[in-house]
Amino acid sequence: MITLTVNGVEHRVAADPDTPLLYVLRNELGLMGARFGCGLGLCGACFVHVDGHPVPSCDTPIWSVEGKAVTTVEGITPHPVQQAFLDEQAAQCGYCVTGIIMSAAALLERDPHPGESEVVAALDRHLCRCGAQQRMVRAVVRAGEDNG
Structure with missing residues (x-):
């Protein structure tokens, strides 16, 4: 056990x-x-x-x-990055999104207001075949801006 x-x-x-x-x-x-x-x-x-x-x-x-x-x-819901993904219409098929949200949430914990380059680096290990990467990056930056 x-x-x-x-x-x-x-x-x-x-x-x-x-x-x-x-x-x-x-x-x-x-x-x-x-x-x-x-x-x-x-x-x-x-x-x-x-x-x-x-x-x-x-x-x-x-x-x-x-x-x-x-x-x-499931354990981070609700999270500001989830709302930002909805607001930016960042998810397309959704298969990769939960993993990306987890990396984005960890980034926002370390750096509450990341810039685009920091977001791109944090999401570098994630593959998305839908072409929604730019919207995802915008969503994470937006979540950081909405972080107060």
């Missing part, structure tokens, strides 16, 4: 310690926000926060997050 703290709630999970965190989140805990994309931690669709840092959950074994705080997109 592995004990995980996800979105502030402690869960005991009967799974192999090498099981990817993404599988436990989706299949055991019913949290569907993080999505399977590449399975290699390269596309960003599965990003969650571990102790406040965005990490790919598809290649993060659950043993490595025991005793740490895991936060999914």
Whole structure:
């Protein structure tokens, strides 16, 4: 049994310690926000926060997050960046959006008012095939501007 703290709630999970965190989140805990994309931690669709840092959950074994705080997109709702994505119509198909929102939320925690170059750097690991990247960058900058 592995004990995980996800979105502030402690869960005991009967799974192999090498099981990817993404599988436990989706299949055991019913949290569907993080999505399977590449399975290699390269596309960003599965990003969650571990102790406040965005990490790919598809290649993060659950043993490595025991005793740490895991936060999914469900755990940050509502968040200013989510509203900014709606206001800027930044999501198209939506597949990559939850991972991007998690990286954007971590950026805004570190830098409440990032500029465009900081946002682009923070979202660099995310792949979006819809062509909505510029709207996403505008949305994150807007969330920072709305941050007071």
